[in-house]
Amino acid sequence: MTTLPPTLPPTPGQTVGPFFHYALPYDGDRDLVAPGSAGAIRLRGTVYDGAGTPIPDALIEIWQADPDGSVVQQPGSLRRDGWTFTGFGRASTARDGTYGFSTLTPGPTEEGAAAFFAVTVFARGLLNRLFTRAYLPDDVDALAADALLRSVPESRRGTLVATRDEQGLCFDIRLQGEDETVFLRFPGH
Amino acid sequence: MTTPAPSHGGALASQADISMEIAAAETVYQRAGIEETQPRLDYPPYRSSLLRHPTKDLHHADPETIERWAPCFGHRDVDPLEADLTIQHGGEPIGERMVVAGRVLDGEGRPVRHQLVEIWQANAGGRYVHKRDQHPAPLDPNFTGVGRCLTDADGSYRFQTIKPGPYPWKNHHNAWRPAHIHFSLFGTDFTQRMVTQMYFPGDPLFALDPIYQSITDAKARERLVAAYDHELTSHEWATGYRWDIVLTGSQRTHMEEEGDDA
Numbered sequence: 452m453t454t455l456p457p458t459l460p461p462t463p464g465q466t467v468g469p470f471f472h473y474a475l476p477y478d479g480d481r482d483l484v485a486p487g488s489a490g491a492i493r494l495r496g497t498v499y500d501g502a503g504t505p506i507p508d509a510l511i512e513i514w515q516a517d518p519d520g521s522v523v524q525q526p527g528s529l530r531r532d533g534w535t536f537t538g539f540g541r542a543s544t545a546r547d548g549t550y551g552f553s554t555l556t557p558g559p560t561e562e563g564a565a566a567f568f569a570v571t572v573f574a575r576g577l578l579n580r581l582f583t584r585a586y587l588p589d590d591v592d593a594l595a596a597d598a599l600l601r602s603v604p605e606s607r608r609g610t611l612v613a614t615r616d617e618q619g620l621c622f623d624i625r626l627q628g629e630d631e632t633v634f635l636r637f638p639g640h
Numbered sequence: 641m642t643t644p645a646p647s648h649g650g651a652l653a654s655q656a657d658i659s660m661e662i663a664a665a666e667t668v669y670q671r672a673g674i675e676e677t678q679p680r681l682d683y684p685p686y687r688s689s690l691l692r693h694p695t696k697d698l699h700h701a702d703p704e705t706i707e708r709w710a711p712c713f714g715h716r717d718v719d720p721l722e723a724d725l726t727i728q729h730g731g732e733p734i735g736e737r738m739v740v741a742g743r744v745l746d747g748e749g750r751p752v753r754h755q756l757v758e759i760w761q762a763n764a765g766g767r768y769v770h771k772r773d774q775h776p777a778p779l780d781p782n783f784t785g786v787g788r789c790l791t792d793a794d795g796s797y798r799f800q801t802i803k804p805g806p807y808p809w810k811n812h813h814n815a816w817r818p819a820h821i822h823f824s825l826f827g828t829d830f831t832q833r834m835v836t837q838m839y840f841p842g843d844p845l846f847a848l849d850p851i852y853q854s855i856t857d858a859k860a861r862e863r864l865v866a867a868y869d870h871e872l873t874s875h876e877w878a879t880g881y882r883w884d885i886v887l888t889g890s891q892r893t894h895m896e897e898e899g900d901d902a
Contacts, residue, residue, distance in 0.1 A: 459886045463855045465837040470770040474760030474786045501691035526714030539711035560705035576688030578679040636698035637831040639889035
């Protein structure tokens with residue numbers, strides 16, 4: 452892959468602050484597909500601070516492939532038509548720090564690759580957004596072969612993998628502390 | 641980093657305490673001599689960050705397929721009227737009417753075309769339409785303070801709004817945020833996603849504000865300050881501010897880019 456070196460210094464980020472709730476959330480933001488519709492799964496979790504206290508003013512975004520592993524380039528995330536899967540969703544945390552999406556299972560984007568949700572985290576008190584991944588737990592061989600997971604110490608690898616229970620997928624996010632989620636730095640950051 | 645230990649609980653810190661912590665952090669940064677372009681995540685003068693920053697280094701990752709693409713937004717998502725924050729109600733909002741315009745570019749200077757820009761801000765009195773904002777300044781029935789637009793083929797965006805006021809917050813005693821507009825941005829790659837704040841030139845609160853100062857590099861901080869632009873100012877109507885935004889470098893190959901021209 453060829454990339455040109457950046458020539459312009461980037462604009463710095465800043466915290467999303469406490470007052471995003473009347474601006475960033477929108478109707479249908481967390482429902483990439485209607486809950487209960489064919490193929491719909493639930494992805495949910497709780498966002499915690501370093502004291503283990505749930506964070507009630509965080510915002511989580513996901514961006515994912517469709518079930519075939521294709522990258523979707525369809526508009527309509529802000530005004531969903533009920534039929535078009537756009538691959539993007541946004542969910543603010545509730546007072547108990549929980550967030551939840553109704554979506555489809557992302558497929559692996561390449562043969563044999565481990566499927567994951569790309570995740571961004573914003574919160575009051577968090578001075579810049581954080582990136583992470585929520586891997587599907589099911590394909591053990593793909594997870595074992597995944598380049599990113601292999602590069603993470605085994606003791607922390609689990610923070611990147613969602614768990615599955617009767618309600619669907621669960622992916623808790625810990626900004627700080629013993630089980631701190633692995634957050635990512637991409638080239639150029 | 642060796643910042644003075646912040647006081648936990650009890651009485652709020654004074655501005656002098658916070659200013660001392662800010663100065664200490666900047667001194668340490670300057671001595672280290674390694675250029676930073678982003679805010680510190682671990683920045684004790686901003687008290688809310690104490691328990692909300694990762695303590696471990698961010699882990700290097702090479703972006704994979706999905707991360708080298710971004711969500712796509714189109715005209716079905718955004719009404720062009722959403723770019724005018726002064727016409728969302730029955731009457732004219734109070735305050736200094738102004739235009740904020742600029743371009744969204746990637747790290748190579750290429751325009752980020754047809755992509756979503758979202759903004760939100762306080763009104764002219766420094767009050768947000770948010771139930772958690774208890775600042776006893778008046779709400780303006782003619783101003784909500786939320787806007788959206790899509791960049792054009794040149795990466796340009798343009799909003800018409802009201803200049804926001806500074807407002808108090810509870811980080812420390814007599815703490816005031818410099819006037820700002822929150823911006824939410826997408827690039828061509830998901831890895832370029834960011835949220836930031838645009839400020840106004842010459843604000844006397846800059847030196848006192850731990851959120852602005854969390855960017856310890858003075859040149860980097862100044863990239864958040866818009867420029868007054870008389871070309872954008874219109875006769876007997878509105879003042880104009882220009883602010884260009886540079887996202888981090890795109891990782892997408894040029895081959896992938898060619899298929900992206902729909």
